[in-house]
Amino acid sequence: MREVAVVGVGMHPWGKFADRSVTDLCRFAVGAALDDAGLAWRDIEAVSAASSRFSGGKGWGLNGNDVVEDMGSTGIPVYNLSAGCAAGGNAFNIGYALVAGGMYDVVLVVGGEKMPKGFIQTSGVEEETDPEYLRQLCVGMPGPSFWALLCRQRMAALGTTEQQLAKVAVKAHQVGMHNENARFRKEFTLEDVLGSNMVSDPLRLFEICPVSDGAAAAIICSADKARQLTTNPVWIAGSAVATARFDDGLPRGLAGMVPPGPTMHSEAKMAVGKALEQAGVGPEDLDLTELQDNTVYYELAFPEEWGLCKPGEAETLLEKGETLPTGKMPINPSGGFLCFGEATTAMGVFQVCELTWQLRGEAGARQVPDASVALAQTLGLGGNATALVLKR
Amino acid sequence: MDERIPVVEGLFEEDAGRARLLGSRCRACGTPYFPATERCRHPDCGDSQIEDAAFGPLGTLWSYSVQNYPPPAPARYDLPYVPYALAVVDLAEGPRVVGRLTGDTTSLRVGAPVELVLAPLCHSDDGGDLITWMFRLR
Secondary structure: OOOEEEEEEEEEEEEOOOOOOHHHHHHHHHHHHHHHHOOOHHHOOEEEEEOOOOOOHHHOOOHHHHHHHHHOOOOOOEEEEOEOEOHHHHHHHHHHHHHHOOOOOEEEEEEEEOOOOOOOOOOOOOOOOOHHHHHHHHHOOOHHHHHHHHHHHHHHHHOOOHHHHHHHHHHHHHHHOOOOOOOOOOOOOHHHHHHOOEEEOOEEHHHEOOEOEEEEEEEEEEHHHHHHHOOOOEEEEEEEEEEOOOOOOOOOOOEEOOOOOOOOOHHHHHHHHHHHHHHOOOHHHOOEEEOOOOEHHHHHHHHHHOOOOOOOOHHHHHHOOOOOOOOOOOEOOOOHHHHHOEOHHHHHHHHHHHHHHHHHOOOHHHOOOOOOEEEEEEEEOOOEEEEEEEEO | OOOEEEOOOOOEEEEOOEEEEEEEEEOOOOOEEOOOOOOOOOOOOOOOOEEEEEEOOEEEEEEEEEEOOOOOOOOOOOOOOOOEEEEEEEEOOOOEEEEEEOOOOOOOOOOOEEEEEEEEEEEOOOOOEEEEEEEEEO
């Protein structure tokens, strides 16, 4: 495998843009990434794109083809990757593999999304053989209530309080307000969060990410090419994809097995474990982590599940300020999904942008001091997860 | 009309007043499945021996939450919308199952003993009751 570097990143700000198409958002992000890399569109040898079922892609998830047609049809190969909310991370992994394997020297990874209003509907399939369809028809359990069930379980097992849940959201906005690309740039008090509407008990409105529009792009290339372009490349030390294990205890579909141990989000744990192993680093080496915080629960649960801290320790670290950019275990210095909202398939590439800015020392008021190793993770419908480790 | 119509056919039944979920179990490795499966999917089981199995009514509450806002389609509910409680239940010698909670939901706690029941989800278009499986504290 060849060494691969990130040499350019770009992002369209997150928000709701009624008068802009997903192609408009992607054009902005790709243009910014090309400028950042000092490359022209003609230099891109292949595109690895996240497939969306919500916007663009000619209704078939051909979102990479939309980008190529819009930027200029140079005849380059396009790979459209589908993995639910993990699609951006998946596209990055395939782009990485294509360069590492020597097929191409310069690849564009891109994800863009215009989300419909309201909470995400998990399934568009209306067949009685589809477990997601049956789950919604027979029970009625959309995403937030699923997260609420996991959160309530944690509260019972570890004593997490409603105040502690709210503190995760307060901390997210404390850092996210400094991010010019974030959709919600406002500081929240504990009272603001606890006073927001209960969406799915015990989770409140400000503790759950809404859906957003946004686009992000990253240009990755071989080491030789990277050294021609910049003296400050960011290296891809690990990139992994995993799917859920059979003995996972997460209540997916209508039913699963009662697991022998506390096995949850096995796909995320495996992806993170593989990425760290490839990078040859341990949790103690990480300077920051961008994780998929669809809700405050994940910012407490994931670091423990991956061994970044001990079970039950996440609340203490949060309350001591250790998850802030200046703390011992910085989590989501970008502000995360809570401050951006989820532009589903763009999120994996959004994370690549934040990691790159942090490792270059370009993150301004939310900068993690002297960051040199960073982890990012996504989780998607279907038991998909991705993780990557970037190094300076 | 007092007709009770299953929201989906073949997923549950009431046998002598006892609610049961209809699934299957692998005789070789013991893994329970709901809904039924044709083949054992346990990656460590090389010897799929699937037979019909029914699960419930006794179980333990693994977790619970409340659906505070009207869920998107294809979920069904009567108007005006009334929030309902949701559960994940570990059925005795069965799978971990999702479902709604019915009856008293003011004293829920993780680990509470629950039982499976068949109860109305909402009215059907012709005035009958659409029935699904739910759980209630016992």
